[in-house]
Amino acid sequence: MSEHAAPGIFERYFFSTDHKIIAMQYLFTGMGMAMIGGFFAYVFRMQLGFPNQNVPGYGIVTAGKYNALVTMHGSIMIFWVAMPVLIAAFGNFLIPLMVGCDDMAFPRINRLSYQIFLLSALVLLSSFLVKGGPFGGAWTAYPPLSASGAYNLTPVGATLWLVAVALEFVAFLLGGINFIVTTMNSRAPGMKMYDIPLVVWMIVLASVIFMASVGPLIAGAIMLLFDQTMSTGFYDPTRGGDPLLWQHLFWFFGHPEVYVVLLPAMGIVAEVIAVFARKKVFGYKTVLYTTWAVGFLSFVVWAHHQFVAGIDPRMANIFSVTTLLISVPITEMVFLYIATLYGGSIRLDTPMLWALAFIGEFMIGGVTGIFLGSSGTDIYLHDTYFVIAHFHYTFVPIAIIATFAGLTFWYPKMFGHMLNETLGKIHFWGTIVTFNVIFIPLFITGTAGDQRRVYSYAQFAEQARPALQHLRTTSTIALLFMLAFQFIFLFNFIWSFRHGKTAGANPWRSATLEWTVPSPPPHGNFAQLPTVYRGPYEYGLPGYADDFVPQNVPDLAISIAGETD
Amino acid sequence: MSASAKPISNTRSGTGIPTARLITWWVIASEIVIFGGLLASYVMHRIGHPEWAEAASHTNFWAGAFNTLVLLTSSLCAVTAHKAADAHEGARAAKLLRITALGGLVFLCVKAFEWSSDIREGYVISSGGFWSFYYTLAGLHGLHVLAGMIIMLIVAADAAKNRELQRVECIGLYWHFVDIVWIFLFPLLYIAR
Amino acid sequence: MARQAQPESHMQAEAHVHHPNYIKVWAILVALLMVSVLGSFSHIRPVVLFAAFGVAVIKAALVAKNFMHVTVEKGWVPYLLIVCLLFVVILFAGVAPDVMKHSGEHWNKPLANQPAQGAAAAKHE
Numbered sequence: 001m002s003e004h005a006a007p008g009i010f011e012r013y014f015f016s017t018d019h020k021i022i023a024m025q026y027l028f029t030g031m032g033m034a035m036i037g038g039f040f041a042y043v044f045r046m047q048l049g050f051p052n053q054n055v056p057g058y059g060i061v062t063a064g065k066y067n068a069l070v071t072m073h074g075s076i077m078i079f080w081v082a083m084p085v086l087i088a089a090f091g092n093f094l095i096p097l098m099v100g101c102d103d104m105a106f107p108r109i110n111r112l113s114y115q116i117f118l119l120s121a122l123v124l125l126s127s128f129l130v131k132g133g134p135f136g137g138a139w140t141a142y143p144p145l146s147a148s149g150a151y152n153l154t155p156v157g158a159t160l161w162l163v164a165v166a167l168e169f170v171a172f173l174l175g176g177i178n179f180i181v182t183t184m185n186s187r188a189p190g191m192k193m194y195d196i197p198l199v200v201w202m203i204v205l206a207s208v209i210f211m212a213s214v215g216p217l218i219a220g221a222i223m224l225l226f227d228q229t230m231s232t233g234f235y236d237p238t239r240g241g242d243p244l245l246w247q248h249l250f251w252f253f254g255h256p257e258v259y260v261v262l263l264p265a266m267g268i269v270a271e272v273i274a275v276f277a278r279k280k281v282f283g284y285k286t287v288l289y290t291t292w293a294v295g296f297l298s299f300v301v302w303a304h305h306q307f308v309a310g311i312d313p314r315m316a317n318i319f320s321v322t323t324l325l326i327s328v329p330i331t332e333m334v335f336l337y338i339a340t341l342y343g344g345s346i347r348l349d350t351p352m353l354w355a356l357a358f359i360g361e362f363m364i365g366g367v368t369g370i371f372l373g374s375s376g377t378d379i380y381l382h383d384t385y386f387v388i389a390h391f392h393y394t395f396v397p398i399a400i401i402a403t404f405a406g407l408t409f410w411y412p413k414m415f416g417h418m419l420n421e422t423l424g425k426i427h428f429w430g431t432i433v434t435f436n437v438i439f440i441p442l443f444i445t446g447t448a449g450d451q452r453r454v455y456s457y458a459q460f461a462e463q464a465r466p467a468l469q470h471l472r473t474t475s476t477i478a479l480l481f482m483l484a485f486q487f488i489f490l491f492n493f494i495w496s497f498r499h500g501k502t503a504g505a506n507p508w509r510s511a512t513l514e515w516t517v518p519s520p521p522p523h524g525n526f527a528q529l530p531t532v533y534r535g536p537y538e539y540g541l542p543g544y545a546d547d548f549v550p551q552n553v554p555d556l557a558i559s560i561a562g563e564t565d
Numbered sequence: 566m567s568a569s570a571k572p573i574s575n576t577r578s579g580t581g582i583p584t585a586r587l588i589t590w591w592v593i594a595s596e597i598v599i600f601g602g603l604l605a606s607y608v609m610h611r612i613g614h615p616e617w618a619e620a621a622s623h624t625n626f627w628a629g630a631f632n633t634l635v636l637l638t639s640s641l642c643a644v645t646a647h648k649a650a651d652a653h654e655g656a657r658a659a660k661l662l663r664i665t666a667l668g669g670l671v672f673l674c675v676k677a678f679e680w681s682s683d684i685r686e687g688y689v690i691s692s693g694g695f696w697s698f699y700y701t702l703a704g705l706h707g708l709h710v711l712a713g714m715i716i717m718l719i720v721a722a723d724a725a726k727n728r729e730l731q732r733v734e735c736i737g738l739y740w741h742f743v744d745i746v747w748i749f750l751f752p753l754l755y756i757a758r
Numbered sequence: 759m760a761r762q763a764q765p766e767s768h769m770q771a772e773a774h775v776h777h778p779n780y781i782k783v784w785a786i787l788v789a790l791l792m793v794s795v796l797g798s799f800s801h802i803r804p805v806v807l808f809a810a811f812g813v814a815v816i817k818a819a820l821v822a823k824n825f826m827h828v829t830v831e832k833g834w835v836p837y838l839l840i841v842c843l844l845f846v847v848i849l850f851a852g853v854a855p856d857v858m859k860h861s862g863e864h865w866n867k868p869l870a871n872q873p874a875q876g877a878a879a880a881k882h883e
Contacts, residue, residue: 101574105584177591185584186574211595212845216602222701223606231691232701234606240614240694245606248853252602299845303852312855319852529573582832590835594842601846606857609850613858630795634788637817641784644825648777741825745818752810756798 017107023093030085037076044069049476066455067136074139082399086264091203097514100188100530105181113175120167127160135161143235147227176207190532197536202267206260213256220249251302259298265402269355275510276352277344280537283336290329297326307375316375323373350424354405358397365393385446389439416519417500423492430485437478441471511548589735607698620695628679629755639668640744643737655727662721669714775827783824
């Protein structure tokens with residue numbers, strides 16, 4: 001353990017290199033951005049549910065404002081909520097603890113990554129204050145709309161958005177590479193490749209996928225930045241460029257990106273299921289190999305986002321096939337999770353409820369994706385609300401449901417107190433039920449022809465029917481309830497910080513290494529760095545006093561007295 | 566900045582590769598995709614626009630060739646610095662790293678002259694598709710040269726005191742990668758077809 | 759099932775590579791540079807292409823092998839780099855049919871070959 005004088009408040013909380021503090025910085029920044037992104041969803045859904053009425057807390061939503069709202073909602077939720085919370089917060093907190101070392105391999109690079117990330121968030125937020133307001137060209141930023149201020153009407157916002165996204169990419173490149181190196185090199189003695197907990201594997205693989213896919217988009221972003229600011233014509237067909245190039249560069253990253261956020265979510269769910277079913281993950285190696293397959297396949301499916309963009313039809317064939325193919329390994333992973341549950345001794349605490357909800361809801365997202373992955377049906381469904389409903393049935397399980405599973409599970413370790421179970425269950429049911437009521441109507445309106453990114457259907461006779469408007473309004477009202485239930489979680493989160501039941505080291509009786517240290521862990525994590533003797537999911541082993549054996553317990557020195565909290 | 570501030574996680578080596586070199590390989594891997602993406606975009610456009618050959622004929626071929634020689638030579642200095650570091654000759658490694666950085670400075674100065682003359686002739690970044698790519702590619706590469714020089718000087722400062730010698734090899738690896746990118750930029754941008 | 763603790767690496771730079779004669783390698787690289795310079799003046803297209811790109815590939819391989827010692831490194835490192843290159847190739851393969859052939863194949867795109875003119879060009883800042 002390194003020696004230094006007792007640090008002051010700035011050094012301890014703002015300039016810390018301790019991975020747990022950096023994790024909290026990412027977590028709280030992500031949660032703050034989630035409130036902003038959620039507020040924007042409230043505003044534009046109010047416009048859709050109650051068209052052209054004054055939105056309480058906002059005002060009238062014009063067409064231009066609507067575009068900016070949906071752009072910011074999408075960008076914020078993916079880049080400034082899902083990624084920092086799922087990868088950076090959980091990754092930073094868990095990886096050194098779960099692999100049995102004292103910090104990340106490069107703590108100062110870790111701190112730098114957060115500082116760059118914070119800067120990116122501030123740059124994005126600053127775009128709310130500039131002339132024209134924040135960027136309104138959709139999170140996909142297709143040129144020429146995104147390249148020309150005359151078209152998107154938010155020229156300053158467009159450049160600030162691009163710079164913010166580029167900074168965010170740099171932050172996650174740095175952070176991700178730190179995670180990879182720490183997991184590869186800094187493991188406790190005895191922790192072989194297949195003894196690493198799945199959530200660590202998933203976060204590391206997500207970092208690898210991110211790193212390998214973001215490069216071309218960084219190149220593309222530089223080109224778009226120059227188109228916006230220096231009159232170049234990279235994406236201007238009248239000057240020898242091609243707007244399709246941006247689309248390809250964007251989606252070459254954009255599709256692996258969804259697996260970048262999916263993998264940590266699935267890792268969290270795996271950890272929770274194993275602990276709350278008191279059972280080893282079924283087919284650990286198969287889960288791993290399948291994840292590698294998903295990771296590789298994710299690089300060859302990207303143009304399914306471009307079926308109607310005028311791409312070469314032969315490529316559309318190829319990408320249809322690969323897209324349908326990728327559903328196979330994901331489904332297999334879900335089956336393995338279900339097999340883990342089968343025969344387990346299931347405890348339905350709040351984290352487990354979230355993990356089970358993830359499986360069910362994500363499957364709905366998955367099967368609806370089949371209609372979009374087949375180029376034939378996609379031609380009709382592209383850019384409708386069917387797509388929105390599909391990706392919310394995947395993204396919300398990833399960014400919201402799995403996050404709550406992870407937060408409710410690791411909260412005791414992070415803060416030393418238990419969350420209130422009753423409030424947790426109310427929050428859970430309130431969120432899940434309303435979530436479904438928001439998005440099932442959108443499958444219907446989408447199939448009925450509701451196009452995306454349209455602020456009002458008043459001019460479209462076929463869409464302006466009352467039957468469809470009822471569905472939109474239902475969806476909006478459900479969102480209002482869903483947002484209201486989140487206050488219960490916020491209250492629980494803040495109140496339990498001091499007033500929750502004190503948590504011991506291992507309240508859930510889990511076998512992984514982070515539960516062998518005090519809650520919260522001290523600086524340096526382990527008083528004595530552990531040696532690992534077994535895999536991470538040794539539950540229900542016969543011949544042992546307890547129904548689980550932690551990773552750092554050697555064969556013969558079993559505590560008969562059952563040292564659990 | 567001293568060695569005692571390093572966490573134990575930094576000193577372990579589950580792969581057998583020291584953490585500093587391991588992270589360098591991963592950084593290089595990510596840079597391959599960044600430059601690869603930009604280069605692939607350029608190649609697609611270049612092949613699809615044969616009329617760009619006229620614009621491409623105006624790049625300063627001899628400046629490009631000379632710069633290739635400069636980078637190759639600086640790579641030689643960098644790897645010799647690595648050899649010195651392996652022999653624990655920190656002062657010598659530092660001197661060689663500084664000469665490498667000097668090579669980078671020469672590269673950037675030649676580029677500055679080259680670009681000044683191009684701009685005087687009216688070829689700016691918005692002059693057309695070829696020039697947009699030319700300045701972007703060479704510019705991104707030049708930024709990497711500059712960043713490499715700065716890091717190299719920091720590593721040299723430590724190496725001169727025989728500290729953190731393992732970093733000499735790592736910054737060398739990065740520098741060789743930047744050199745390899747230029748090895749491909751030279752024919753792509755200067756050997757007009 | 760007792761496990762051995764893994765050895766911790768030293769902080770000093772361990773000589774994990776054998777250092778060849780670097781000046782000799784450099785001389786070969788410079789010679790290859792001269793080949794590509796001279797070859798680029800040829801009027802025979804395959805010669806120019808080889809002088810440009812064939813030589814570049816050889817030079818890059820020499821730098822990677824002799825300066826970066828990538829072949830002496832643990833086995834998976836070269837594979838990581840090759841996989842990244844492979845992704846770039848996949849990107850090229852997936853995008854080139856759209857971006858490289860503006861005029862498309864087997865279909866008529868009259869606007870694709872027209873030079874920059876008209877209202878769209880005038881509006882561009």
